[in-house]
Amino acid sequence: MVTRPVFGGGKGDAASTHTSADWPLESDPVPVPAWSEQNIPGKDVGLLAARPIRRGERIMARTPAVMIDGASVDALPVDSFAGLLHDAAASLPEPHRGQFFNLSTNYGSTGEDTSENEAYQIFATNAFRTGVADGEPDLHSVFRDISRINHGCQPNCAYFFDPATLTHNVYAVVDIMQGEELTVAYIDPIQTNADRQAKLHRHWGFGCTCARCSLPPHRVAESDDRVRSIQALLTTLDDYTTPLPEAMSANVTVGPSAGELLVLLFELEGLHARMHEAEYRLALEWNGVGDALRATQAARRCLDRGLLVRGAEQAFLTNMRQLVADPAAHWSWKFRLDNGEKTGGEKNNTK
Structure with a gap:
């Protein structure tokens, strides 16, 4: 990794000069790989930040x-599917073939055993859903090294599939220290501890031991309470037909204060890969009471987070761009103050 001065010009900057006392400059620096495969106790192989x-x-x-x-x-039928899958995987060129058959499974260690059952087990454990477009049939994809990334209920990475290039992209959603394990969420993390553990065990055969799942019992209880609050807020905030005065009289939690609470709860739960969902709701709530400045601020944060973890071509991102361009012309403008007259809200999928 090339070290540059904190202040001053970069390469090609006329104001940047170097003398013999300067650090030597590398003309063709070789980038340091971001990760390496390592054996991780209790998890077989995973990826660590290099x-x-x-x-x-x-x-x-x-x-x-x-x-x-x-x-x-x-x-x-499973047998027929397993046979076709084996033929496809066995025809991969090396080293791809070896890397595929070395992926971990829920059924014990793997190796160069290329039986039909082995290929099916690898697929069942490591496949991602990678749809090409909304409304199109699901595709299931196995990747040689992305499939090595283990699960975490507070993941430090997120991924999205780009159908234009058939490429799966993995991004860091927080700063990651050297030696820290890279993780993604295999399941919806907005669930209580018991529900998360049950789903992971049922589908992947393991119990999660991430930092969120390993909290002392009293902190797990607090985390579960926050999760239930998040679930309740998502339900009330996604009902665009409830005006603020009516909601307040009925003790229904909507409005900017509810949106701010949702953002806070996401932060406390470490849901960094899903923060765009909370900011999206907050942007609508501020716009719903006619505060264009705060609505635009939240929409900008939603765009920043959403582009990182969902790619560019998503309906909710288009929605946020429209809000930023002209808050007063957006469908959500003052919808919480209009006595429920605006019911055409766009409940876009932000996940």
Whole structure:
């Protein structure tokens, strides 16, 4: 990694001069890899940060080793599907083939055993849903190294699939220290501890031991209470037909204060990969009471987070861009003050 002065010009800056006393400059610096594969106790193989990684850095971008139409997964008998999958994986060129068959499974250690059952077990454990477009059939993809990333209920990475390039992109959602494990969420983390553990055990055969799941019992109880509050707020805030005066008289939690509380709860739960969802609701609530400045601030934060973890072509991002461009022309303008007359709110999927 090339070290540059904190202040001053960079390469090609006329104001930047160097003498023999300066640090030597590398003409062709070789970038330091962001991660390395390591054996992790209790988790088999995972990825560790090989150097500090800053929030917003793209850690990797990969095309699938194997991609399968979801309709075939549902329609074919397991034996037939496993046979086709084995043939596809076995035809991969080296080293891709070896990397695929070395991926971990829920069924014990793997290796160079390329039996049909082995390929199916690897697929069942490591496949991502990678839809090409809304309304299109699901695709299931296995990646050689992205599939090595283990689960965490407070993940420090997030991913999205770019259908234009058939590329799965992994980004850091927080600053990551050297030696820290890279994690993504296999499940919706907005669930209580018991629900998360049950789902992970049912689908992947392990119990989560991340920092969030390893809290003392009294802190787990507090975390669960925050989760239930988040779930309740998402329900009330996504009802765009309830005007603020009516909500206040009925003790229904909507409005900017509710949106601010949602953002706070996301932060306390470490839901950094989902923060765009909270900022999206907050932007609408501020716009819903006619505060264009605060609505624009929240919309900008939503765009910053959403572009990082969902890519550019998402309906909710278009919605936020429209709000930023002209808050008063946006469908949400003063909708909480209009006695429920504006019911055409766009409940876009921000997940």
